[in-house]
Amino acid sequence: MQNADEKQPQPGWQQAVRAGLNAALVPFLAIVTAVIVGGVIIALVGGNPFAAYLGLAQGAFGSARAWSETFVWATPYIFAGLAVALAFKGGLFNIGAEGQLAFGAVATAWVGYALPEVLGIEIPGILHLPLAIGAGILAGALWAAIPGALKAYAGGHEVINTIMMNYIALNITSYLLNGPMKDKNPLNVIARTPEIAEGARLPVIFDGLRVHWGFPLALLVALGVWYLLWKTTLGFEIRTVGANPDAARYAGINFRRILIVTMALSGLLAGMAGAVEVTGLNYRHELGFSIGYGFDAIAIALLGKTHPFGVVLASILFAGMRNGATRMQFLTQIPVDIISVIQSLILLFVAADAIIRYLYRIKAKEERLVLTRGWRG
Amino acid sequence: MSEKPIVLEARGITKRFPGVLANDHVDFDLRQGEVHALLGENGAGKSTLMNILYGLYTADSGEILVNGKPLTLNSPRDAIEHGIGMVHQHFMLIPVFTVTENIMLGAETDHRPHKSEAPLVKLDRKQVSQIVRDFSHQYGLDVDPDAIVGDLPVGVQQRVEIVKALYRKANILILDEPTAVLTPQEAEELFRIIRELTTRGVSVIFISHKLKEVLSIADRITVMRAGRVVGATTPAESDEHQLAAMMVGREVILSVEKEPAQPKEDVLVVENLRVRDVRDLEAVRGVSFTVRAGEILGIAGVQGNGQTELAEALTGLRRIESGSVKLAGRDLTNCPPRLFTETGLAHIPEDRQRHGLVLGYTIADNMVLCDYYRPPFSARGVLQTQALDEHARKLIQNFDVRTPSPYVAAGKLSGGNQQKVIVARELSRPSVRLVIANQPTRGLDVGSIEYIHKEIVLMRDQGVAVLLISAELDEIMSLSDRIAVMYHGQIVTTVEAHAVTREQLGLWMAGAKPEQTATSV
Numbered sequence: 067m068q069n070a071d072e073k074q075p076q077p078g079w080q081q082a083v084r085a086g087l088n089a090a091l092v093p094f095l096a097i098v099t100a101v102i103v104g105g106v107i108i109a110l111v112g113g114n115p116f117a118a119y120l121g122l123a124q125g126a127f128g129s130a131r132a133w134s135e136t137f138v139w140a141t142p143y144i145f146a147g148l149a150v151a152l153a154f155k156g157g158l159f160n161i162g163a164e165g166q167l168a169f170g171a172v173a174t175a176w177v178g179y180a181l182p183e184v185l186g187i188e189i190p191g192i193l194h195l196p197l198a199i200g201a202g203i204l205a206g207a208l209w210a211a212i213p214g215a216l217k218a219y220a221g222g223h224e225v226i227n228t229i230m231m232n233y234i235a236l237n238i239t240s241y242l243l244n245g246p247m248k249d250k251n252p253l254n255v256i257a258r259t260p261e262i263a264e265g266a267r268l269p270v271i272f273d274g275l276r277v278h279w280g281f282p283l284a285l286l287v288a289l290g291v292w293y294l295l296w297k298t299t300l301g302f303e304i305r306t307v308g309a310n311p312d313a314a315r316y317a318g319i320n321f322r323r324i325l326i327v328t329m330a331l332s333g334l335l336a337g338m339a340g341a342v343e344v345t346g347l348n349y350r351h352e353l354g355f356s357i358g359y360g361f362d363a364i365a366i367a368l369l370g371k372t373h374p375f376g377v378v379l380a381s382i383l384f385a386g387m388r389n390g391a392t393r394m395q396f397l398t399q400i401p402v403d404i405i406s407v408i409q410s411l412i413l414l415f416v417a418a419d420a421i422i423r424y425l426y427r428i429k430a431k432e433e434r435l436v437l438t439r440g441w442r443g
Numbered sequence: 444m445s446e447k448p449i450v451l452e453a454r455g456i457t458k459r460f461p462g463v464l465a466n467d468h469v470d471f472d473l474r475q476g477e478v479h480a481l482l483g484e485n486g487a488g489k490s491t492l493m494n495i496l497y498g499l500y501t502a503d504s505g506e507i508l509v510n511g512k513p514l515t516l517n518s519p520r521d522a523i524e525h526g527i528g529m530v531h532q533h534f535m536l537i538p539v540f541t542v543t544e545n546i547m548l549g550a551e552t553d554h555r556p557h558k559s560e561a562p563l564v565k566l567d568r569k570q571v572s573q574i575v576r577d578f579s580h581q582y583g584l585d586v587d588p589d590a591i592v593g594d595l596p597v598g599v600q601q602r603v604e605i606v607k608a609l610y611r612k613a614n615i616l617i618l619d620e621p622t623a624v625l626t627p628q629e630a631e632e633l634f635r636i637i638r639e640l641t642t643r644g645v646s647v648i649f650i651s652h653k654l655k656e657v658l659s660i661a662d663r664i665t666v667m668r669a670g671r672v673v674g675a676t677t678p679a680e681s682d683e684h685q686l687a688a689m690m691v692g693r694e695v696i697l698s699v700e701k702e703p704a705q706p707k708e709d710v711l712v713v714e715n716l717r718v719r720d721v722r723d724l725e726a727v728r729g730v731s732f733t734v735r736a737g738e739i740l741g742i743a744g745v746q747g748n749g750q751t752e753l754a755e756a757l758t759g760l761r762r763i764e765s766g767s768v769k770l771a772g773r774d775l776t777n778c779p780p781r782l783f784t785e786t787g788l789a790h791i792p793e794d795r796q797r798h799g800l801v802l803g804y805t806i807a808d809n810m811v812l813c814d815y816y817r818p819p820f821s822a823r824g825v826l827q828t829q830a831l832d833e834h835a836r837k838l839i840q841n842f843d844v845r846t847p848s849p850y851v852a853a854g855k856l857s858g859g860n861q862q863k864v865i866v867a868r869e870l871s872r873p874s875v876r877l878v879i880a881n882q883p884t885r886g887l888d889v890g891s892i893e894y895i896h897k898e899i900v901l902m903r904d905q906g907v908a909v910l911l912i913s914a915e916l917d918e919i920m921s922l923s924d925r926i927a928v929m930y931h932g933q934i935v936t937t938v939e940a941h942a943v944t945r946e947q948l949g950l951w952m953a954g955a956k957p958e959q960t961a962t963s964v
Binding site: 297309313316 | 758759760779780781783784790792797798799800801802803804808812813815816821824825826828850
């Protein structure tokens with residue numbers, strides 16, 4: 067029996083790294099396995115898996131331009147993935163990132179193109195950009211707080227309610243982009259807003275490459291989410307409610323408040339995904355630009371083991387695959403759709419991790435992720 | 444008895460878990476028709492050994508013989524096939540199914556003369572229900588085959604588990620801490636059933652850490668400590684003190700040593716409290732009492748007589764229908780839990796894993812579960828890791844929590860150590876005025892019980908009011924200064940602890956009306 071007075075240091079960065087590597091083991095092996103199975107599928111349809119993967123890697127990370135594009139893809143993934151991961155930590159399954167993201171984009175776009183007109187003044191860039199992004203995250207936060215409140219006070223399950231809120235958000239967005247917010251340029255036939263003012267744009271990092279300051283911002287926000295969850299009392303409350311709601315009540319934590327705050331924070335991050343896409347990349351909101359980010363985010367949060375740093379890695383991986391797929395198809399004529407197959411396989415192996423544990427004989431049991439509780443949980 | 448053949452034998456069983464040698468060359472045998480008790484503290488390796496005998500774990504080395512034949516058990520199914528049945532501490536029953544359905548479960552076709560290979564067969568409830576009735580009659584089990592399991596009292600549910608094992612033709616029964624969830628009366632009933640079973644040739648392994656019951660039921664006793672068998676004896680050759688010393692490895696003081704109470708001002712004043720339970724039925728029906736500084740008021744009662752709801756209402760976890768709760772002069776009726784703790788409540792909850800701990804959190808985090816937001820643990824909303832670390836180390840040392848580090852997940856600790864974490868956290872909080880301890884030692888070993896009792900008495904001597912709720916009559920009798928008996932949601936009577944006998948309390952707990960002249964206080 068070891069004794070308590072045996073002096074052991076506080077868990078330092080070495081332990082943290084070891085724990086991180088441990089947590090990354092299953093996702094990493096899932097990726098390896100999915101790539102192997104994907105290779106077999108490519109071979110079965112008559113392709114050369116090695117050439118295909120080479121093309122994929124070149125397209126994703128083979129040049130400065132490739133890296134830039136991968137980071138461009140990764141940016142909204144990181145924000146939205148963080149949104150879903152944070153909700154998971156609080157015991158909530160936020161399927162509504164898609165809708166929160168859309169409202170975030172709409173709000174940001176409106177502040178970006180219409181606010182100067184409405185106020186009748188030129189807003190200086192130093193103010194306009196934060197205002198635009200602020201409007202986006204506020205919209206996302208408020209939109210997500212509604213299902214949070216419904217759960218806290220009316221017992222409505224957040225899975226159902228966030229799905230419904232997605233329909234509402236996407237249809238309202240569609241109405242706005244086809245109607246009141248539509249780009250009035252006579253040449254425009256697309257459901258999209260006018261371009262936002264120069265002052266409301268996030269600048270690119272390097273001339274000639276599309277990667278913009280939204281990417282470093284995303285990394286910073288990931289760090290912030292980690293700090294919030296593990297270093298602050300609010301994070302302690304969120305994780306406690308997520309890990310054991312009964313103990314949270316016993317500990318005097320205002321359970322309902324935390325439910326709403328968790329959803330609002332999650333929506334804030336999803337809204338930020340929309341806001342940064344508008345201010346950093348598209349300079350407007352266009353119907354259909356974001357289709358699927360909110361859902362990919364669930365996959366990314368799972369692959370990243372709902373840890374902020376895991377989310378960043380998973381986002382860059384998924385972004386690289388999306389980005390490299392085009393070059394793969396160009397070089398080897400293997401359709402880009404194979405990438406979706408591989409991505410799905412990765413998730414399948416991460417979710418059903420018993421397969422991976424069996425294949426690679428991994429014994430140690432780690433904490434199981436509880437996705438969602440009962441309907442009244 | 445020793446003439447009877449050996450039906451089950453374990454030889455040199457060794458089982459290693461990461462960092463722990465759970466079983467170290469353990470030898471154990473069971474003769475036909477005997478009750479062989481396996482005694483030991485939590486974490487001594489009893490459950491590991493039984494799980495190996497039941498096929499849930501495989502031993503690293505050693506062999507198992509059933510009726511003298513060596514065999515390997517790879518799953519409970521193998522064990523069942525060789526006539527080994529197990530009743531777990533936590534029942535494996537489906538509450539919404541009837542007794543018959545639960546008994547058929549997993550063995551739906553076994554009773555058929557020609558086992559059908561068909562994937563779907565009609566469930567023959569009638570026949571199984573008749574078999575249940577026969578068993579019930581034969582062994583005096585008194586189980587209604589058509590009752591819904593969830594509606595049955597715990598003691599009867601346990602009998603359903605026994606019938607389930609018998610239905611699977613078990614002639615070796617492993618009972619894992621069978622009395623942990625039973626009232627004294629139910630335990631007596633269980634002992635009668637065990638004796639009935641053994642006279643009919645069933646052999647029983649009885650796992651326990653309770654000395655009294657081991658002495659009263661066992662034919663032979665084997666004591667385990669730290670993964671090893673440290674001794675074997677019989678009730679005739681042994682007594683409580685000797686067993687306790689073997690189990691713990693040192694002399695143990697079985698009774699609590701305490702001076703007479705010096706009660707002072709009223710701390711907790713409860714008036715005419717009414718509370719509903721989860722099913723919206725009135726569980727606490729007009730309860731009034733007072734706990735004074737420097738005394739322990741024990742609430743005795745068979746489980747399910749409103750104690751759980753009472754404790755929840757007194758800690759802000761359950762809504763109060765009517766009546767009032769005053770703590771240290773402050774009306775806290777229907778106030779949130781945090782207001783209670785901030786007014787000076789320390790709460791050792793009934794269910795340590797559900798309310799008391801976050802199992803995935805480290806010990807350090809669990810040590811501040813209720814105080815994480817207060818200095819020195821938090822400054823401007825940021826957790827102070829250094830303060831958390833020092834706090835955890837101090838409490839681990841002061842309360843003798845056995846762990847290699849404060850950064851072990853609470854879920855990895857043994858039950859006794861988990862409870863020590865809770866007790867340490869609650870009793871060390873600054874300016875505690877009232878301790879509500881609900882089943883503070885349930886399921887714990889002698890060493891931990893002794894320790895926690897000492898801490899509770901220490902709190903009392905420092906002028907803290909203590910409300911002790913326990914289903915263990917021994918615990919109530921040895922700790923309390925005054926005893927209130929709860930029956931059917933009401934306090935039947937309140938008496939001075941020294942002026943009452945165990946038998947008298949037992950009668951009141953069972954619903955007997957106290958005489959008008961009783962020494963009510």
